Amino acid sequence: MVAALVGRTALKFAALLLLWSVSPLVRSATNPSDGQALGILYISLNSPPQLTGWSESGGDPCGESWMGISCDGATVTAMISGLGLNGSLGYLLSDLLSLKILDVSNNRLQEPIPYQLPPNLSYMNLAQNNFSGNLPYSISNMVSLVYLNVSHNSLSQSITDFFVGLQNLSELDLSFNNLTGDLPISLSSLSGLSKLCLQQNNLTGPVDLLTNLNLTTLNIANNHFNGWIPKDFSSIANLIIDGNSFSNNLSFPTSHPTPTPTLPRYDHNFSLPAKPLQGSAVQPLYTVYPRNKKKMTMGALIGIVIGSLSGALIAAIAVVFSLHNVCKDSKSQARNSSAPLSIFADKDTNQEMQEQMNKSPTSLKFPPAKKLMVDNMYGNNCLLRRLKFPITATSYSVSSIQAATNSFNQEYLLGEGSLGRVYKAEFSFGKVFAVKKIDNAALSLQEEDNFLEAVANMSRLRHPNITGLVGYSAEFGQRLLVYEYIGNSNLHDLLHTYDDRSKGLNWNARVRVALGTARALEYLHEVCLPPVVHRNLKSANILLDEELNPKLSDCGAPEFAMSGIFTVKSDVYSLGIVMLELLTGRKPWDSCRAISEQSLVRWAIPQLHDIDALSRMVDPSLNGIYPAKSLSRFADIVALCVQPEPEFRPPMSQVVQLLVRLAQRASVIRRTSAEEIGISYRIAEETGSETSS
Incomplete structure (x- = not known):
């Protein structure tokens, strides 16, 4: 009897052990955040039918074996797809915290690479797509990255200087793009880099900094x-340097291996512990073996996992502790200072925002933050003030700037703010820039002392929709900032100066301006660390190039005599005002109108959800040509941004995604008198879907 009891007990124990061992396979409920992130991605990819199993509403990708998805238990660990997909990568990939492998090469994906990338990737392959813009700075935080391939795209501008923290990076391929400028200094810090491919770009300057690397393969041809x-x-061992303008010839033998096409799929020589893809047409993905080719034991695997988690926890605690101390020191400094460093240049702020602050002072204030992350969420600038960044902008002599502006001649004057004037500068080497000549009488002593720190902060802001700081001068008591020159106009003049230029600002262009501005703010709020609050967002600070692409100016410059509490939510409110200007063609404050219509926000808010009233609000210069459904969606986004309570305003990444979806789905329609009975007529010269910036 005892033996039977023992036997039954052993049998039950074995059954329980078996059930526990297979429970990850039985439990199919995927982490909700992973499911939601993939659902948003599916929408951004235009819901392609070839991604079998996927759903716009998210769901259970691990349990339902979605195409191209690999899981470990309830978390998504790998995503691979080369099925000719188009669209974009969406805005929620950063929620895929367990994703180690992202391979979406060989598709037709467009738009800039999103900032919200999975933070813990080890392998990222975005090659052979149509990505534009530049590499997002958020890659600097992906410290586990070993392999990065963004070749065969349409990336432009200089290579972002973000490599200091990527000490695990072994292979980097940026070839076959349109990258320009000199190599970033931080590239020399990649001690683990063995393969670097930069061929077929427009890169310039010397390559001496590459001598610090232990490379086995280097291809810098045709730059x-x-x-x-x-x-x-x-x-x-493998060196290709042809097609450049070097001063000397090779005096040593080199091998010239035959160039091979960029691997479109996952590199099988790259070792990462994971499971095969579920439901993928590409099988097998890779084999789970350590580099000595001996099969990894369960004990070793558990040890690696526990060790990695422990190390990550210790590192996180150390980072938070150090940031806390820095923030604490900065707050102490701020309490002892009557004029803290600020981050925008004109006190001539939007009168609409001033009115909001004066009439509802509590709507822009937040209770004291209990955690450092809350401080960062709302744009606390204590870290920005105390952390030291290198100045990457060029130092110009005062004499060279005087020569470029003809001694700041009135004919070169572009504009004027409370801190000084802005001049067009034509340098002898053929470049044209815009120079802000700061009036020292408008600055406190502390702001003068912090000028170089402000320059360092500004010089690290790099985004296609932000006016770049290219230089500065601090000689002989002068304070000069040199920016890239945008030769068209600013949004305020284009909207409110009725001439031939304003006729080019059709509905598509207005949506593009709103989207580009939102992307600039998304970069400042959610990519920069610590977050940067613009504080002076208005249509006059949105410059437009010849293609009407927006460039946000006055990001990170010193502020003078500005009162009030500003947060990232203040910027969201200001964007809502700019979008109202785009919608109505009206100024934020117009004293020439009837009292009830002088404040644009107060006049517009009650009408934003009334389709008939909304149609009467539209800028008359559009001549009745605007998207039928897009108009109301645009108004819905405005309503979200200008809500009185800051906590209800959306984060800028959500605004960006809403504008992206609006632009992708809208079609242009002429609204006529038949609208009174709810009928719209499609115009013959329909422009189709709006394109994003």
């Missing part, structure tokens, strides 16, 4: 590099 070929390149 515009100059200077001397370092003799240390002789130790690189």
Whole structure:
């Protein structure tokens, strides 16, 4: 009897053990945040039918074996798809915290690479798509990254200087793009880099900093590099440097391997512990073996996992502790200062925002933050003031700037703010810039002392929709800021100056301006660390290039005599005002109108959800040509942004995604008198879907 009891007990124990061992397979409920992120991605990819199993509403990708998805228990760990997809990568990939492998090469994906990338990736392959813009700065936080391939795209501008923290990076491929400028200094810090491919770009300058790397493969062919070929390149086994402008020839033998196409799929020589893809047409994905080719034991795997988690926890605690101390020191400094460093240049702020602050002072205030992350969420600038960043902008002599502006001649004057005037500067080397000449009488002593710190902060802001700071001068008591020159106009003049230029601002262009401005703010709020609050967002600070692409100006410059509490939510409110200007063609404050219509926000808010009233609000210069459904969706976004309570205003990433979806789905319609009975007529010259910036 005892034996039977023991036998039954052993049998039950074995059954329970078996059930526990297979429970990850039985429990199919995927982490909700993973499911939601993939649902948003599916929408951003235009809901392609080839992604079998996927759903716009999210769901259970692990349990339902979605195409191209691999899971470990209830979390998504790998995503691979080369099925000719189009659209974009959406805005919620950063919620995929367990994703280690992202391979979406060989598709037709467009728009800039999103900032919200999975933070814990080890392998990222975005090659052979149509991505534009530049590499997002958020990659700097992906410290586990070993392999990065963004070749065969349409990336432009200089390579973002974000490599300091990527010490695990082994292979980097940026080839076959339109990248320009010199190599970033932080590239020399990649001690673990063995393969670097930069061929077929428009890169310039010397390549000496690459001698610090232990490379086995280097391809920098067909660029515009100059200077001397370092003799240390002789130790690189696979070296291709043809098609540049070097001053010397090779004096050492090199091998010239036959170029091979960029691997469109996952590199099987790259080892990561994971499971095969569920429901993928690409099988097998890779084999789970350590590099000595011996099968990994369960004990070793558990040890690696526990060790990794412990190390990550210790590192996180150390970072939070250090940030807390820095923030604490900064707050102490701020309490002892009567004029803290601020981050915008004109006190001539939007009168609409001033009215909001004066009439509802509590609507822009928040209770004291209990955690550092809350401080960062709302744009606390204590870290920005105390952390030291290198100045990457060029130092110009005062004499060279005087020569470029003809001694700040009135003919070169572009505009004027409370801190000083802005001049067009034509330098002898052929470049044209805009120079802000700061009036020292408008600055406190502390702001003068913090000028170089402000320059350092501004010089690290790099985004296609932000006017870049390219130089500065601090000689002989002068305070000069040199920006890229945008030669068209600003949004305020284009909207409120009725001439031929304003006729080009059709509905598509207005949505593009709103989207580009929102993307600039998304970068400042959610990519920069710590977050940057613009504080002076208005149509006059949105410059437009010849293609009407927006460039947000006055990001990170010193502020003078500005009162009130500003947060990222203040910027969201200001964007809502700019969008109202785009919608109505009216100024934020117009004393020439009837009292009930002088404040744009107060006049517009009650009408935003009334379709008939909304149609009467539209800027008359549009001549009745605007998207039928897009108009009301645009108004809905405005209503979200200008809500009186800051906590209800959406984060800028959500605003960006709403505008992206609006632009993708809208079609242009002429609204006629038949609208009174709810009928709209499609115009013959329909422009189709609006394109995003």
